Amino acid sequence: MNDKLLKKYLEYASTEEAFAVLFVKKHLAQAKGHWVDIVECRRYEMSSDNLHFRFVVGGLYKRKLQPQYPSKSEYTIDGKFKEREYYLMTRAITWETAHKDIEQQKSKNIAPSKFKVTGVSYPKIRREDNYFRDDAPPEIKALAKNLNDRTNPLWDKAVQYVDEQEFVYKIKQASII
Numbered sequence: 001m002n003d004k005l006l007k008k009y010l011e012y013a014s015t016e017e018a019f020a021v022l023f024v025k026k027h028l029a030q031a032k033g034h035w036v037d038i039v040e041c042r043r044y045e046m047s048s049d050n051l052h053f054r055f056v057v058g059g060l061y062k063r064k065l066q067p068q069y070p071s072k073s074e075y076t077i078d079g080k081f082k083e084r085e086y087y088l089m090t091r092a093i094t095w096e097t098a099h100k101d102i103e104q105q106k107s108k109n110i111a112p113s114k115f116k117v118t119g120v121s122y123p124k125i126r127r128e129d130n131y132f133r134d135d136a137p138p139e140i141k142a143l144a145k146n147l148n149d150r151t152n153p154l155w156d157k158a159v160q161y162v163d164e165q166e167f168v169y170k171i172k173q174a175s176i177i
Contacts, residue, residue, distance in 0.1 A: 005096060009096070016043060019053075020058075021038060022051060028117055028174045031115075035098040042054045047167070052119060053119050056115075057114075059114050060115060068097075117171065118174075124165075130163060132158070132162060
Protein backbone atom coordinates (compact mmCIF):
# COMPACT_ATOMS: atom_id res chain seq x y z
CA MET A 1 0.00 0.00 0.00
CA ASN A 2 1.31 3.44 -0.91
CA ASP A 3 0.83 5.40 2.33
CA LYS A 4 2.20 8.62 0.84
CA LEU A 5 -0.34 8.58 -2.01
CA LEU A 6 -3.15 7.69 0.38
CA LYS A 7 -2.23 10.59 2.69
CA LYS A 8 -2.21 13.07 -0.22
CA TYR A 9 -5.54 11.75 -1.48
CA LEU A 10 -7.18 11.97 1.96
CA GLU A 11 -6.07 15.60 2.25
CA TYR A 12 -7.56 16.31 -1.17
CA ALA A 13 -10.80 14.39 -0.50
CA SER A 14 -12.06 16.97 1.99
CA THR A 15 -11.37 20.00 -0.23
CA GLU A 16 -13.92 22.14 -2.04
CA GLU A 17 -12.42 20.97 -5.35
CA ALA A 18 -13.07 17.31 -4.49
CA PHE A 19 -16.71 18.07 -3.67
CA ALA A 20 -17.00 20.11 -6.88
CA VAL A 21 -15.87 17.06 -8.89
CA LEU A 22 -18.54 14.92 -7.19
CA PHE A 23 -21.10 17.67 -7.82
CA VAL A 24 -20.28 17.74 -11.55
CA LYS A 25 -20.33 13.92 -11.82
CA LYS A 26 -23.77 13.94 -10.19
CA HIS A 27 -25.37 16.72 -12.23
CA LEU A 28 -23.67 16.70 -15.64
CA ALA A 29 -24.39 13.58 -17.70
CA GLN A 30 -21.62 14.45 -20.19
CA ALA A 31 -19.02 13.97 -17.43
CA LYS A 32 -19.34 10.18 -17.69
CA GLY A 33 -16.13 8.70 -19.08
CA HIS A 34 -14.22 11.95 -18.59
CA TRP A 35 -11.84 13.42 -16.03
CA VAL A 36 -13.24 16.57 -14.42
CA ASP A 37 -10.87 19.54 -14.15
CA ILE A 38 -12.25 22.26 -11.87
CA VAL A 39 -11.30 25.80 -12.90
CA GLU A 40 -13.49 27.77 -10.49
CA CYS A 41 -16.23 26.99 -8.00
CA ARG A 42 -18.17 28.58 -5.16
CA ARG A 43 -20.17 26.74 -2.51
CA TYR A 44 -23.19 27.97 -0.63
CA GLU A 45 -21.36 28.79 2.59
CA MET A 46 -24.42 28.54 4.82
CA SER A 47 -25.44 25.10 3.58
CA SER A 48 -24.43 22.05 5.57
CA ASP A 49 -24.48 20.00 2.35
CA ASN A 50 -21.03 19.90 0.73
CA LEU A 51 -22.64 19.41 -2.68
CA HIS A 52 -24.53 22.73 -2.72
CA PHE A 53 -22.63 24.99 -5.11
CA ARG A 54 -23.55 28.38 -6.53
CA PHE A 55 -21.52 27.41 -9.59
CA VAL A 56 -18.79 25.10 -10.84
CA VAL A 57 -16.85 25.86 -14.04
CA GLY A 58 -14.24 23.62 -15.60
CA GLY A 59 -13.27 21.23 -18.34
CA LEU A 60 -13.89 17.60 -19.23
CA TYR A 61 -10.97 15.58 -20.55
CA LYS A 62 -11.44 12.22 -22.26
CA ARG A 63 -9.87 9.44 -20.21
CA LYS A 64 -6.72 8.32 -21.99
CA LEU A 65 -4.86 6.76 -19.03
CA GLN A 66 -6.52 3.96 -17.11
CA PRO A 67 -5.89 3.45 -13.38
CA GLN A 68 -3.99 0.29 -12.46
CA TYR A 69 -5.53 -1.08 -9.27
CA PRO A 70 -3.93 -3.60 -6.91
CA SER A 71 -5.48 -7.04 -6.69
CA LYS A 72 -8.04 -7.61 -3.98
CA SER A 73 -5.86 -10.41 -2.63
CA GLU A 74 -3.36 -7.76 -1.45
CA TYR A 75 -6.14 -6.47 0.83
CA THR A 76 -7.22 -9.88 2.09
CA ILE A 77 -5.59 -10.87 5.36
CA ASP A 78 -6.43 -14.16 7.09
CA GLY A 79 -9.35 -14.64 4.73
CA LYS A 80 -10.87 -11.21 5.55
CA PHE A 81 -11.14 -8.63 2.79
CA LYS A 82 -10.33 -5.11 4.01
CA GLU A 83 -12.93 -3.38 1.86
CA ARG A 84 -12.50 0.14 3.26
CA GLU A 85 -8.72 0.15 2.77
CA TYR A 86 -9.09 -1.25 -0.75
CA TYR A 87 -11.76 1.30 -1.64
CA LEU A 88 -9.63 4.21 -0.35
CA MET A 89 -6.60 3.02 -2.28
CA THR A 90 -8.55 2.64 -5.53
CA ARG A 91 -9.93 6.17 -5.06
CA ALA A 92 -6.40 7.48 -4.44
CA ILE A 93 -5.07 5.71 -7.55
CA THR A 94 -7.97 7.04 -9.64
CA TRP A 95 -7.30 10.57 -8.35
CA GLU A 96 -3.58 10.30 -9.14
CA THR A 97 -4.30 8.90 -12.64
CA ALA A 98 -6.78 11.69 -13.35
CA HIS A 99 -4.26 14.37 -12.43
CA LYS A 100 -1.50 12.76 -14.51
CA ASP A 101 -3.81 12.35 -17.52
CA ILE A 102 -5.13 15.93 -17.29
CA GLU A 103 -1.61 17.35 -16.98
CA GLN A 104 -0.39 15.32 -19.97
CA GLN A 105 -3.32 16.50 -22.08
CA LYS A 106 -2.78 20.12 -21.02
CA SER A 107 0.92 19.87 -21.94
CA LYS A 108 -0.12 18.70 -25.42
CA ASN A 109 -2.59 21.64 -25.67
CA ILE A 110 -5.59 19.32 -25.91
CA ALA A 111 -8.68 21.46 -25.35
CA PRO A 112 -11.26 20.11 -22.92
CA SER A 113 -15.02 20.34 -23.29
CA LYS A 114 -15.87 23.30 -21.07
CA PHE A 115 -18.82 23.10 -18.71
CA LYS A 116 -20.78 25.18 -16.24
CA VAL A 117 -23.13 23.91 -13.57
CA THR A 118 -25.08 26.38 -11.43
CA GLY A 119 -27.38 25.85 -8.51
CA VAL A 120 -29.72 28.02 -6.53
CA SER A 121 -30.74 27.92 -2.89
CA TYR A 122 -33.83 29.71 -1.66
CA PRO A 123 -36.01 29.66 1.44
CA LYS A 124 -38.95 27.30 1.41
CA ILE A 125 -42.23 29.17 1.55
CA ARG A 126 -43.45 29.40 5.11
CA ARG A 127 -47.12 28.72 5.61
CA GLU A 128 -49.47 28.17 8.50
CA ASP A 129 -48.70 24.43 8.60
CA ASN A 130 -44.90 24.80 8.78
CA TYR A 131 -44.34 28.09 10.63
CA PHE A 132 -44.02 26.56 14.10
CA ARG A 133 -42.23 23.36 15.18
CA ASP A 134 -44.29 20.23 15.78
CA ASP A 135 -43.73 20.43 19.54
CA ALA A 136 -45.39 23.88 19.83
CA PRO A 137 -48.53 23.98 22.01
CA PRO A 138 -51.86 24.23 20.12
CA GLU A 139 -52.46 27.83 21.26
CA ILE A 140 -49.09 28.83 19.77
CA LYS A 141 -49.78 26.97 16.50
CA ALA A 142 -53.11 28.84 16.27
CA LEU A 143 -51.15 32.10 15.93
CA ALA A 144 -49.97 30.94 12.50
CA LYS A 145 -53.50 31.42 11.13
CA ASN A 146 -52.79 35.16 10.99
CA LEU A 147 -49.03 35.73 10.82
CA ASN A 148 -49.51 39.45 10.18
CA ASP A 149 -51.22 40.05 13.53
CA ARG A 150 -48.52 40.17 16.21
CA THR A 151 -50.67 41.87 18.88
CA ASN A 152 -51.42 38.67 20.81
CA PRO A 153 -49.25 38.52 23.98
CA LEU A 154 -48.57 34.83 23.24
CA TRP A 155 -46.15 35.96 20.50
CA ASP A 156 -43.51 36.63 23.19
CA LYS A 157 -43.58 32.91 23.99
CA ALA A 158 -44.25 31.81 20.39
CA VAL A 159 -40.92 33.03 18.97
CA GLN A 160 -39.10 30.16 20.69
CA TYR A 161 -41.25 27.70 18.70
CA VAL A 162 -40.69 29.23 15.26
CA ASP A 163 -39.37 26.51 12.98
CA GLU A 164 -35.90 27.05 11.53
CA GLN A 165 -36.00 28.44 8.02
CA GLU A 166 -35.73 25.56 5.59
CA PHE A 167 -33.93 26.02 2.29
CA VAL A 168 -34.48 24.30 -1.04
CA TYR A 169 -31.57 23.62 -3.40
CA LYS A 170 -32.02 23.11 -7.13
CA ILE A 171 -29.79 22.87 -10.17
CA LYS A 172 -30.41 25.88 -12.38
CA GLN A 173 -28.12 25.02 -15.31
CA ALA A 174 -25.86 22.10 -16.25
CA SER A 175 -24.35 22.42 -19.68
CA ILE A 176 -21.35 22.21 -21.96
CA ILE A 177 -20.36 25.74 -23.02
